[in-house]
Amino acid sequence: xxxxxxxxxxxxxxxxxxxxxxxxxxxxxxxxxxxxxxxxxxxxxxxxxxxxxxxxxxxxxxxxxxxxxxxxxxxxxxxxxxxxxxxxxxxxxxxxxxxxxxxxxxxxxxxxxxxxxxxxxxxxxxxxxxxxxxxxxxxxxxxxxxxxxxxxxxxxxxxxxxxxxxxxxxxxxxxxxxxxxxxxxxxxxxxxxxxxxxxxxxxxxxxxxxxxxxxxxxxxxxxxxxxxxxxxxxxxxxxxxxxxxxxxxxxxxxxxxxxxxxxxxxxxxxxxxxxxxxxxxxxxxxxxxxxxxxxxxxxxxxxxxxxxxxxxxxxxxxxxxxxxxxxxxxxxxxxxxxxxxxxxxxxxxxxxxxxxxxxxxxxxxxxxxxxxxxxxxxxxxxxxxxxxxxxxxxxxxxxxxxxxxxxxxxxxxxxxxxxxxxxxxxxxxxxxxxxxxxxxxxxxxxxxxxxxxx
Numbered sequence: 001x002x003x004x005x006x007x008x009x010x011x012x013x014x015x016x017x018x019x020x021x022x023x024x025x026x027x028x029x030x031x032x033x034x035x036x037x038x039x040x041x042x043x044x045x046x047x048x049x050x051x052x053x054x055x056x057x058x059x060x061x062x063x064x065x066x067x068x069x070x071x072x073x074x075x076x077x078x079x080x081x082x083x084x085x086x087x088x089x090x091x092x093x094x095x096x097x098x099x100x101x102x103x104x105x106x107x108x109x110x111x112x113x114x115x116x117x118x119x120x121x122x123x124x125x126x127x128x129x130x131x132x133x134x135x136x137x138x139x140x141x142x143x144x145x146x147x148x149x150x151x152x153x154x155x156x157x158x159x160x161x162x163x164x165x166x167x168x169x170x171x172x173x174x175x176x177x178x179x180x181x182x183x184x185x186x187x188x189x190x191x192x193x194x195x196x197x198x199x200x201x202x203x204x205x206x207x208x209x210x211x212x213x214x215x216x217x218x219x220x221x222x223x224x225x226x227x228x229x230x231x232x233x234x235x236x237x238x239x240x241x242x243x244x245x246x247x248x249x250x251x252x253x254x255x256x257x258x259x260x261x262x263x264x265x266x267x268x269x270x271x272x273x274x275x276x277x278x279x280x281x282x283x284x285x286x287x288x289x290x291x292x293x294x295x296x297x298x299x300x301x302x303x304x305x306x307x308x309x310x311x312x313x314x315x316x317x318x319x320x321x322x323x324x325x326x327x328x329x330x331x332x333x334x335x336x337x338x339x340x341x342x343x344x345x346x347x348x349x350x351x352x353x354x355x356x357x358x359x360x361x362x363x364x365x366x367x368x369x370x371x372x373x374x375x376x377x378x379x380x381x382x383x384x385x386x387x388x389x390x391x392x393x394x395x396x397x398x399x400x401x402x403x404x405x406x407x408x409x410x411x412x413x414x415x416x417x418x419x420x421x422x423x424x425x426x427x428x429x430x431x432x433x434x435x436x437x438x439x440x441x442x443x444x445x446x447x448x449x450x451x452x453x454x
Contacts, residue, residue: 002027004106005320006098008081008251009113010034012042012306013287016313017111017320018073024321032067032075033100038137039064039075042306046140047161050147051168056137076100084251086110086283096282109282109320112252112265112273113313116245116288116304125218130238134161143240150237151175154227156215158185160336160343162242163202167339170206177236178207179229181214189334190343191350193364194383194397198343205339210234245304247289257283262300264291269326271316284320286312295329295416296347296394297356303332333412335405342404346412347395348385359388363421363450367442369402371434378402382446384411384421391420391454393447403436407443421450 005021005028007014018032032039040061048054064075079101088094098105118133120126130150132143147153151174155166158180166176180187184195185202199209213230218239220226226235247264258274260266265285266274273283287309294301308330315327335344353360363384370377378401385395396411398404414424425448430441 002029003108003321004029005031005109005111005317006105006107007032007111007113007317007320008034008084008098009111009115009287009289010036010039010075010077011113011115011287011309013115013309013313013316014111014113015040015067016310017113017284017286017317018067018075019071020314020317021111021321022071022073024318024323028321030073031105032073033079033081033098034075034077035080036136036138037078039067039077041137043135044161044306046134046137046143047164047168049140050144050165051171056141060137081251084110084255086255086280107282109284111284111286111316111320112289113285113287113309113316114248114251114289117248118241119243119246120241121215121243123215123217125220125224126241128218128220128224129222130220130224131218132238132240134165134240134242143238146238147172147174152236152238153177154179154215154229154234154236154239155242156227156239157242157244158182158187158199158209158211159242159244160186160334160338163198163207163338164336165240165242166207167202167205176207177210177234178202179210179213179215179227179234181212183212185209186336186343188351189345189349190397191383194343194345194381194399197381197399198338198341201341202338215239245288247291247302249289252285252289255283260291260300262291262302264302265289266291269328270319270324271312271327272319284316286316292327292332293329295331297358299356301330301332303330305332305334308332331412331415333408335408340401342400342402343398344400344404344408345395345397346408347393347415349395349397350385353385353387353394358394360394361386361388361450361453363446363448363453365442365445365449367438367445369400370436371438374434376435380407380442382407382442384443384446384450386421386450386454388454391422392418393421393424396446407441410443421447421454425451 067073081100217228288304315325333346368377381399
């Protein structure tokens with residue numbers, strides 16, 4: 001009898017898990033349940049679709065019919081999972097069932113890829129017409145439709161998605177105010193000296209900011225008319241919450257699974273869940289609902305990134321089908337393209353390092369993305385962070401006009417390798433060609449500055 005695998009969630013983690021399970025077991029019966037209408041897309045693309053740089057159809061890679069035909073994976077969309085049972089009564093057969101859409105399905109392995117929910121603060125007015133979150137294609141299309149009758153937009157949250165969205169809306173002629181409760185954009189994962197230039201750039205493009213100001217209420221009678229931001233009434237036609245994502249642990253709590261100190265699910269390297277400290281042999285976890293281990297210092301971290309979700313999904317799905325793969329600690333490299341600028345980071349920011357109680361040293365250098373004698377060279381600023389006691393590299397951030405991804409991946413490998421700043425200068429190399437880099441990349445100059453400061 002073929003193995004029955006049920007996956008709850010159709011995001012990057014869930015669909016990667018389904019494909020990995022199929023590759024590991026060609027005969028398995030694989031069913032995916034999702035409350036979403038669409039599958040196999042990246043929510044990160046929504047700002048650019050709203051700006052008109054792509055379309056909703058282009059954003060969706062495959063539909064359920066494609067998965068059914070090409071991979072023999074059944075996807076049940078727009079269906080809420082009503083209950084999940086995972087019991088092993090003493091002296092009786094195990095009961096493993098999922099009830100969804102009024103029907104009950106048995107499973108041998110369960111993959112929880114339930115993702116996250118956009119955090120909306122518990123304030124008045126969030127149910128008014130004109131309040132949105134940025135998470136799904138359907139939600140993006142609703143924003144697009146409402147924008148046609150709106151001119152002033154308040155974006156709550158100055159993380160990377162909030163900033164990408166703000167600039168996209170300014171570029172289509174909207175009056176946009178970003179409201180952020182912290183004193184900098186891209187809080188937590190970027191340092192202030194790297195975040196401030198991005199805010200200044202966005203201000204030069206017409207985005208307005210209200211910093212150190214929480215959204216305390218949405219004002220309106222029959223629709224959004226303003227927001228209360230730190231006691232100031234900000235007129236707007238709509239408000240979009242980009243205030244971060246919290247793990248969706250509703251089903252996990254129903255199953256009694258262990259939830260870690262960061263509010264997400266604990267899992268073994270095999271991505272098997274825990275229940276009262278014991279490993280669950282038939283429940284696997286991946287995506288935004290998972291609490292990861294930091295590759296920089298022992299301890300929990302969140303890595304709610306598409307790249308992490310895909311990697312986790314491959315491990316969870318393959319193992320649900322009988323494989324024995326492992327998912328390791330994460331450095332969580334990230335990158336954002338905001339207009340003509342890119343900002344990227346990896347490992348720990350100074351704020352995160354302080355949270356871990358680490359004494360740090362930094363190095364910083366500025367230069368060009370290409371040889372100075374090749375046309376089109378753009379700015380490049382590199383900042384690196386090390387543990388002052390061990391000299392080990394623990395973090396890095398980059399602002400660039402181009403090619404931030406390759407450089408941050410390079411530094412991520414160094415962090416994962418556990419090398420010191422001094423070792424980096426000895427053991428690292430960069431490829432050189434005038435259109436792609438200086439003969440000695442700015443990354444080296446930043447690490448040299450770090451060594452001086454250690």
